[in-house]
Amino acid sequence: MDKKYEKAKEKLKQYKQEHLLIWYDKLIEQKREELLNQILKIDFEQIEELYKQTKRKQDFKDSAIEPISYMDKEKLSKEERTAYEEDGIRVIKEGKYAVVTMAGGQGTRLGHNGPKGTFELEVGEKAPIPLFTILAQTILKARKKYNAVIPWYIMTSKENNYKTTNFFERHNYFGMGQENVTFFIQNELPMVDVKGKILVDEKGLVKLAADGHGGIFEAMRNDGVIADMKRRGIEWVFIAGVDNVLAKMVDPVLTGMAIKNKCFAAGKSVVKNNPKERVGVFCKKDNRPSVIEYTEITDEMAEATDEAGELLYGESHILCNLFHIKAIHEIAKNKLPYHSAFKKAKYIDKNGVIVVPEVPNAYKFESFLFDAFEKLDNMAIMRVKREEEFAPVKNAEGVDSPETASKLYMDFMKHHK
Numbered sequence: 001m002d003k004k005y006e007k008a009k010e011k012l013k014q015y016k017q018e019h020l021l022i023w024y025d026k027l028i029e030q031k032r033e034e035l036l037n038q039i040l041k042i043d044f045e046q047i048e049e050l051y052k053q054t055k056r057k058q059d060f061k062d063s064a065i066e067p068i069s070y071m072d073k074e075k076l077s078k079e080e081r082t083a084y085e086e087d088g089i090r091v092i093k094e095g096k097y098a099v100v101t102m103a104g105g106q107g108t109r110l111g112h113n114g115p116k117g118t119f120e121l122e123v124g125e126k127a128p129i130p131l132f133t134i135l136a137q138t139i140l141k142a143r144k145k146y147n148a149v150i151p152w153y154i155m156t157s158k159e160n161n162y163k164t165t166n167f168f169e170r171h172n173y174f175g176m177g178q179e180n181v182t183f184f185i186q187n188e189l190p191m192v193d194v195k196g197k198i199l200v201d202e203k204g205l206v207k208l209a210a211d212g213h214g215g216i217f218e219a220m221r222n223d224g225v226i227a228d229m230k231r232r233g234i235e236w237v238f239i240a241g242v243d244n245v246l247a248k249m250v251d252p253v254l255t256g257m258a259i260k261n262k263c264f265a266a267g268k269s270v271v272k273n274n275p276k277e278r279v280g281v282f283c284k285k286d287n288r289p290s291v292i293e294y295t296e297i298t299d300e301m302a303e304a305t306d307e308a309g310e311l312l313y314g315e316s317h318i319l320c321n322l323f324h325i326k327a328i329h330e331i332a333k334n335k336l337p338y339h340s341a342f343k344k345a346k347y348i349d350k351n352g353v354i355v356v357p358e359v360p361n362a363y364k365f366e367s368f369l370f371d372a373f374e375k376l377d378n379m380a381i382m383r384v385k386r387e388e389e390f391a392p393v394k395n396a397e398g399v400d401s402p403e404t405a406s407k408l409y410m411d412f413m414k415h416h417k
C-alpha cells in the first residue's frame, strides 16, 4: 500500500493535483485503496489537454458541408416497404438482431433520484410505468411478433450500475431470461474546476463522470460486448438512449434499408419543427455522414429548402441508429474526440465543506456517438414521424419533459394497441 501511495503522490505532484490526497487519512482502508487506484488510472496528460481545450476558442474545421439524402418512411411505395421489411424480418427471425440501450447518463436535467430508466412516467388511468419497463414492453412485443430472441444490452455507468441491475433483478428481467439481458459499464473521466483542478467528491474520492454516449463503442469492446455479440451471431445492432419512450428499437424497415443500400449503418431522423430548432441534423461533412450542431450552421443553411420545399438540413438526429457489427468493431478501434460541457457538480472543498453549486462550476468531458458517423463511408437515413417514434424525457418540465412524453406515448398507444 505504501508503495502505491508514494507512486500516487509522485504522480499528483508532477501534475499539480496534490489536493486529491488531502482526505486520504480520513478514509477507511477500502476507500483508500479505491482512491489510489483511481489516481493511478487517471491519464493526467489527457486531462490537462482537455482542460486546455476548454480555454481555446473552438474553431470549426473548414469542412465541406452538404445535405445528406434520406428516405421518408411515409413516402415509401408499398413494394419498397415490403422489400425492405422482408430483408429486415429475416435478420430478426434468424436471431441476428440485438438492441443496445444507453443508460449511463446522469439525467441532470430531469433531476430524478436514481437511474433515468427507473423514472416512472404517468400513462393515464394505469399506474405510472418506469422507462425501462416501457422499453422492455417494446422489445417483448417484437419478440412475440417475430418469434425471435432479441438480446438486450444495457450500458450503465459506475454511478448507476448497481441500481440498474438491481432494478432488472427485481423485475425478473421482464421475463426475457437473464441470459438475454446483458449490462456493461462505460468509462469515466474526472471533472475539473475552472482552474483545471480535479474535483474531490463527497466521499473524498476523485469526482468522476461518465464519458458521454460516444463512450459506447470503447465500452462495448472493453467489456466484451462485441465479442459476445459475435458469439451469438448478431449482425445488426440498434443503439438508442433510455429516454425516448417511443423508440422503435426493432425496425425491419430500417434494417432492410441499410442492407439494400449496402450501408453499414442507418439512422432515424424526424423533420425539424422549424429551421431555428436547436437540434443537430444529419448532413455530409467532407463527403461522409455526420451530424451538424445548430451552433455550427448558418441561418441561410438552416432555412435552405429543395424544390419540394423540404429543408435541406432538416433531418434531426434523434439518437436512434442501427450499426452492423463490423462497423462497431471498426469504430471501437479508435477513441472519439471529447467535447467539454460546463456543469453543476457537487464536491468537497479544501475545508471539508460539501459544496452544492447553484450555477455551473466544473467541466465534464464527453464524447458523442454521432462523431462515429464520420468513420463510415455512408449511412442510410430514414425520416420517421415524430409522433410515432420520438418522445424524449429530458427536462423536468416544459419541452421534452415527462408531461410531453406522456401525452405522446398515450396518444400513440391509443392507436397502436
Ligand code: UTP
Binding pocket: 102, 103, 104, 105, 106, 107, 108, 109, 110, 116, 155, 186, 210, 211, 212, 213, 215, 240, 241, 242, 243, 319, 366, 394
Ligand atoms: P443526454 O445527452 O440527454 O444526457 O443522453 P442525460 O444524461 O440523459 O441527461 P442530462 O444531459 O444529464 O440532463 C442521451 C442518452 O445517452 C445516454 C443517456 O443515458 C441517454 O439515454 N448517455 C449519456 C449515456 O449512456 N452515457 C453518457 O455518458 C451520456
